[in-house]
Amino acid sequence: MTKIRVHEYAKRVNKSSKEVITELSKMNVSVSNHMSTLDGDTVKRLDHVFVANVNSGGNNKSSNQQTNRQNRPTGQGSQKSGRPENANSSSGQSNGNGQTAQRSESGQRRDGNRPSNNGQQRSGGNQRNTNQQRPAGQQRQSGQGQQRPGNQGQNNGGQQRQNNNGQQRPAGQGGQGQQRPGQGQQRPNNQGQQRPGGQGGQQRPSGQGQQGQQRPNGQGGQGQQRPGGQGQQRGNQQRSNTQRPNQNQRPNQFNKNNKKGKPQKQQHTPAPKVEKELPSKITFTESLSVGELAKKLGREPSEIIKKLFMLGVMATINQELDKDAIELICADYGVEVEEEIKIDVTDLEVYFEQNEEDGADLSERPPVVTIMGHVDHGKTTLLDSIRQTKVTEGEAGGITQHIGAYQVVDNGKKITFLDTPGHAAFTTMRARGAKVTDLTILVVAADDGVMPQTVEAINHAKAAEVPIIVAVNKMDKPTANPDRVMQELTEHGLVPEDWGGDTIFVPVSALKGEGIDTLLEMILLVAEVAELKANPKRRAMGSVIEAQLDKGRGSVATLLVQDGTLHIGDPIVVGNTFGRVRAMVNDIGRRVKEAGPSTPVEITGLNDVPQAGDRFVVFEDEKTARQIGESRSSAAAVENRTEKSRVTLDNLFEQMKQGEMKDLNIIVKADVQGTVEAMAASLMKIDVEGVNVKIIHTGAGAINESDISLAAASNAIVVGFNVRPDVNAKRAAEAEGVDIRLHRVIYKVIEEIEAAMKGMLDPEFEEKVIGQAEVRETFKVSKVGTIAGSYVTEGKITRDSGVRVIRDGIVIFEGELDTLKRFKDDAKEVARGYECGITIKNFNDIKEGDIIEAYVMEEIKRA
C-alpha cells in the first residue's frame, strides 16, 4: 500500500488530522505532524479504528459509505482509474478525495440542516452560510452535536442557533446519517457539471434542496455562476464552509480566498517549487547588487545571500557585489558571466582609440610637420620659404592666410605644416593631450650651432616620440659650419646617417630657398616609412590648432582633421564646446565644403571658444553633440575647481602605489653644465623597485617657462640646483601645478627624491618665499660691510628671514639677513613698494641689480 500522509488519511476518513494523530499516539505510533507519512500497516490499524467506527455509526453511515463507494466507480470514470486522492482533482474541480469528502460532508450537513432551517435561513441572510457551516464543523469534529453556541450566536443570531442546535442535537447520529446521503449527493453535484447526467438524477433532489436554500439566501454570485461553474461554486462554497471550522485545526491547508469562487487546488500537498531555468549567461557593468544578481539568475535573493554566506561574505540584498563575487556565485550555478565595459561617451579620446580599427578603408594621409629650433635660427623664414615656393605654385592667386597651419604639395603629395614655430606651442598642445605632429624639423643655424633651445626642442620632440629631421640652416653664410652642428647634435643622440646614425640632416638656406625641395622630399620619405594612414570615409576627428573669438564671426577655430572628413553642417564637439560647422575656410582663404585627413581648416559655428590642443569629434546628430558638449563643459567646470593631479614629490609615492607611475620624469636645471650632468647621473642611479628615473631634459640656467610646459606635458618634476625659476616659469608652474624642487646641496636632491620614491618623504618644514627686493644701490661702510640699498618688489622682507642673493637667475649666496633698516631705523619688516637697507651676514659681494629673496621655514601640517 502506498504511503499516505496523516492529513490525507484524515480526509479520507473524514476526521481531522488531530484526531488521527491522537489515535496514532494511542497506538504508540509517533508522528511529528500532519505531514508525517503513514505506512500501510499503520493505515490498516487506523482503518480498523476509524472505518470500523464509521461502520458502526448506524445504517445511515453504512449506506453512506456504500454511496461513496458506489459513487466512485459508477459516477466518475476518471476516479475509477485514479487514486482516491486524485479522483477529484482529475476532474479538475476540487482538490482531492479527502477534501472532497469533507466538503461533501459539510455541504451535506448543511443540506441536512437546511430543510429545517430553511425558513430561518432565508430570513437570516448571509449568516445562513456560516450558520450551516458551524454546525457542520461541529458535527464533523465531534459527531455529537457539540455545537459552539458562541460561534453560532455570533454568526447567526440566537434564534438560528437554537434552531440549529435544536435540529442537530436530536439528529445525533442521525445527523450523520443525513450527512452521508449528502456526501453522496455532493459528489454528483460536483461531478454533475462535468458529466451531465451522471448520477445527477438521483442526487438532484437533495442537491436541489441545497441550491434552493442558497439561492434565496442571496449568495448572488452563485446564480450567475451556476451555468458554468455551479458545481464548482457549490463545491467552493462547501469548501469554505468546511474550511472555517477546519481552520482551527489545519490553519494552512486552505485558501482563505475561496470566496472568490476559484477552484482550490492541491493545497495540502505542496507542489514542488518550480525553479526558473537558469540563464546560460549574464552580463553586468561594473557591479551588481545582490538583488539585481538574483533577478538576473532568476533566483531568490535569499538564496544568493545564503551562497555568499557560505563563501564567507555577509551580504544584504542591496549590497553591491564586485566582479569576483559575481563570478563566484555564477560559477556555482554554472552560469557564464560577462562584464560589459561602459564607454564614457563624453571622453573624446575614446573615439580616437576606436578609429584605429578601420582596416580596409584606410588610405595614406599627409604628414603633419612642426618646425622647432633656437631663437633666430630661421624657423619663420623656413616656414615662409616653404609656403611661398609651394603654396602659390599650385594655387595661383590664393591669398595666404594665417590660420595656424598650411599645406603644400610636393611631387603630388601633400605635407601639412603647423605654422606656430617653436616648441612652446608644440608642447602646450601636447600638454592638452593632442598628438598632432608626425614629424619635427629641427632648425639649427649652421653658423651658430646647437644652442640651449635646440636642446630643449630635441627633448620636447623625444618626449613626444616624434621623429626629427635636422635642417641645417643659413648654409649661405660664409661662417656656416654644418660639421660642427652635426658634431654637437651627436652629443644629444642625433647621429647623421653618414656617421652611422639614423637622423636625416638637410643643409638649407631658408633665406634663399635652397635645399627646400630636398627637405620636403625627406619629409615625404620619413612619412612613407611611418605609413601614416587615415580613413577619409568616417566622421571627422582631430585637434584644435588655434582658436579665438572674432568680433564679427564669433568663435573661430583652426582645426586639423586627423582622421575622417569634415563637412559643412557636421554636428561637432570641440573640447568643451559644441555646434555645427557653419563655414569652413582653408589655409589659402578659400571656402571649402569638406576637409579630409591632415587638412587644416578654420571653422565657425561653435558655441564657445575652444583651446589649442583640444580634441574635436564629429557626431551623428546635433542632439548627441550638444549633450556630449554640455556634459563635457560642466565636467570641465567641476575639474577646474579641483586640483590638478600632476606628480609632485609629495604625491609621488601615492601615484606609484596606485600603479599610475612607472617612470618618474625629471627635468634638471643647474647653474653650470657640469653640475647638470653630475646631478642627472646621480639621479639616474636612484634604484627603487617599480619605478624608473627618467631625465627628460637638462639644461644650465634659470628654470624657464619652456621647462614648465615640458614638465606639464610629460608629468615631470623640475629639479633646480642653484637656480631659480624666472617670473614666467613661476607663474606657469603655479598654474599648471608643476612641482619645482630647489636645492643647493647635491646629495640632498638625491636624498629627497629617493625618499619620495620610497614613500618616506617626510619634510617637517617647508621653505616659503615671503618676498623679493631688488638691489638698486650699494654702500660700502667700514665695520658694517656692504649695505644694499634695495626696493621691495614682491611680498615683504622681515628681520628674521633667510635670504638668497640671486644674480642673473643664479643663486650666488644663501644665508641670513643681518640688518634691515628703513632710513636710519631698524625695521621688523619692509613691505612691497618700500625702500630699505639690507646687510647680509658674512656676505659683502652684493651688486646693483642683484635680487635678494627672503624666505622663512614653515612647518608643514601633514594631512
Ligand SMILES: Nc1nc2c(ncn2[C@@H]2O[C@H](COP(=O)(O)OP(=O)(O)OP(=O)(O)O)[C@@H](O)[C@H]2O)c(=O)[nH]1
Ligand atoms: N643668411 C641667412 N639668414 C637667414 C636664413 N634664415 C633666416 N635668416 C635670418 O635669420 C633671422 C631670424 O630668422 P627667423 O626666421 O625670424 O628666425 P626664427 O627662428 O623664426 O626666430 P624666432 O621667431 O625669434 O624664434 C632673420 O633675420 C632671417 O632673415 C638663411 O637661410 N640665411
